[in-house]
């Protein structure tokens with residue numbers, strides 16, 4: 001696992017370049033996207049590159065990590081809305097080739113097909129991840145089995161609290177989500193993870209120094225051959 005301690009500005013530019021270079025090298029690549037505030041700067045840089053005519057996403061397929069149960073794409077807190085609004089509406093990707101797990105209707109059945117769909121498209125070439133303060137990746141909370149595939153997950157109370165800032169009250173935060181599993185994420189060929197701010201410091205310490213344990217879901221990434229962790233000084237502050 002590589003670790004890069006950088007300013008937010010530098011990591012956004014570097015990770016965006018990885019995405020852009022991937023698309024230039026393999027125009028029909030499969031990109032993995034994440035939500036939350038961490039990847040927003042990366043998406044802004046990708047949009048900039050597209051607008052400058054540097055890259056086209058017309059043949060790209062994408063998969064997102066997760067979606068809240070109960071929120072449809074018209075809900076501005078749904079992850080589908082987030083992706084449309086913060087990336088897909090501003091680049092030439094074909095929306096039909098963008099996949100976000102469904103959190104409505106027969107979402108449990110659809111979750112079971114998500115991994116198969118990723119496999120059919122050739123697997124994820126490059127996956128970006130954020131990290132929860134409890135070490136979750138996507139919505140794989142502590143004690144999620146390492147062999148999990150896409151499934152419906154209960155959100156930890158710390159995650160509900162962390163994410164309440166995006167909702168008008170904590171009671172509106174969904175308590176369940178559909179999420180790619182830890183085994184699904186580990187199949188990505190290349191992974192980059194962003195962690196910034198003091199509230200990620202414990203999770204980053206567990207990611208980089210602790211045991212590989214289901215208590216810290218992020219720690220599974222130590223078993224992956226190609227992960228780069230981008231951190232700022234605050235997130236890195238508890239690492240010895």
Ligand code: GLP
Nearest residue numbers: 035036037038130131132138139
């Ligand atoms: C949510 C998402 C995660 C994300 C995490 C951190 O729980 N499901 O994928 O990594 O939030 O969010 P932020 O980047 O806003 O700190």
